[in-house]
Amino acid sequence: MKIRALIVLAALCAGCAAVPQRGPGVDADVRRLMDAALVPGLALAVIDHGQVVYRHAYGHADVAAARPLRTDTIMYGASLTKAAFAYMVMQLVDEQVLALDAPLPSLLSKPLPDYPGYADLGDDPRWRLLTPRMLLSHTSGLLNWRFINDNRKLDFKYPPGSRYVYSGEGLQILQLVVEERTGTPLQTLMRQRVFERFGMRNTSMVWRDDFSGRETVHYGGDGTVIAHQHRSRARAAGSMDTTLDDYASFMAGVLRGEGLSAKAREEMFSPQLAIVSPRQFPSHWPGETAAYRGIGLAAGLGWVLYNSPLGPAFFKEGNDDGTNNFALGFLRTQSGVVMLSNSSNADRMFLPAVERLFGGTCLPWYWMGYIPYDRPDLRPPDRHAQPVLSPGCE
Template identity: 40%
Template structure:
């Protein structure tokens, strides 16, 4: 792979794609090669969706330090892409009358939330004994990240679960909130999150390499990852189902569910709009503002929180997206309502994240996604 000056330069050399036309797989492959050279990333997979159907799936270079190939069937960590699928599931349940998006989760539970104590599989509910605001939190608030919880309880100065602002009043990304909704559905409504996702989505779509709990048959073709320093790290075999982000999947598998979501499979039209309709304006300068003072807030008029995804308005109209990230993982899914077009990128090297804006632009054209909000350190996108 030859050294190339910049991803943007390669996209220009190839020819920037028209906004309503997806470039060919070879064109995408050349821009991906430039991205991997520029960032140093060792593994990356990319899929495109046209008119709600998967149109291409490609995987590049390595799944581990031994140099074994990354393929469309390689199991990757889905990270917070899990939240998008869980949000879609929740909207399906609402469409079926199984729950109300705007009725407090407390009404699902037979006991007061703090009485369940601190449960490692879900959350430290006992920490909320002296704060009655837990009674206000609804499924919508968990999915649009307005519960008032930090992303993780341990980020608080006392490492306890705290409600940092009035539930529903503003955005503050929180995996803890997603886990509260999972707890309400499982302990209150008697649902099994993994079983529901398998029954409704994964099995019908032929997603044999996707689960929110580690499966032994994944081991034959699984991706390890690389961190910011380029150090290889092993794949984490997650044993707990966590709707906030425990999903393992392949690029081939997740492209199928992304296509189903953008075409509204399994949802009446009204409820499909509800999934992608932004109901909470995002007024923060970055994605994780919960512990920042209010002075850090800033208007973001074209982005708002929807059901597990972020809705935006851009040059091509309405769209929605969701990212996923940990020390060795970088994922993004961007979908445009016009033409039901999406690009899905999953990388087992966190350094690839710096190339996401250029890669998405090459595939979809200008979208309007607020990359500096999601990645505050990003430059020159």
């Protein structure tokens, strides 16, 4: 069944090629949403049946210089890196280089607390219970980043395997495992196994000199200019620079299942643990809700999963100062959308943009923190314990 996005684009752009030109109606609505949410630049791609059928960039990569954003502008992927890393890890699982349920002591050459940066866990034996499955599904019990704690030390907030707690720290531990097991730096693994496979010529885990002059400027919520960082260290949790063209190609490949066995792909998109936190951030706070049970919100391996009116769905966000990115896929139709922005405000337009393209999807927007620009009443912290879902998605 064709998704509403393709129907809309077909009506607006009859006779378009495999990569259509922009549709006037879609463009007008995206620009209206950008203006309302105060977003200077957004790049958008639509995928259907495993193929990119529409892509366009709106607004500016650099407002002061009046430099337009393009679909090949270098943009910071932020935590979209995690999904690409997870895809690479599942290839290693396919090849039996790594076992999802192997405990950490069997995967490392020495105890985790003996590695630089992990001495904080020396007095807590629970690190021995960690597995790649827990680290990929954000169920390790480790908080997102140690600097969140007043003492800036790494610790467990929940027993490993007991609760979804978004954890960049967990992905960094898995990077340590992967590099040691393969004897290969992460940036090389990602280039060989992911970027080259999907033709991602302008994507890298570290800054490349040929990116200079092609990168976007970033903008904070109040319009503050934030320079694009030149990251010199590959980090599984988030160091990837990419473009809309490249990440849309990756997302289309994920929807096709390219590069993974059917078993590994099914494992990646299988619910690992139901999500009970009222909101994704901070997911280490105490408190539980059953509000998302109806849509089956759950942790997958590298992705978050839920049941949508279009069938099983998965998504990944990527956020940082001056960056909001979103990738959403529907398994049954091999359809989805990628949105990359250079603004801290873009999350305010993601829900209405998705609904404009696909109709109602039951996206768990409140849990994600994607509060629409026209619902400021839902932003105060005291709403944390009162989840909100789209009508008909309860």
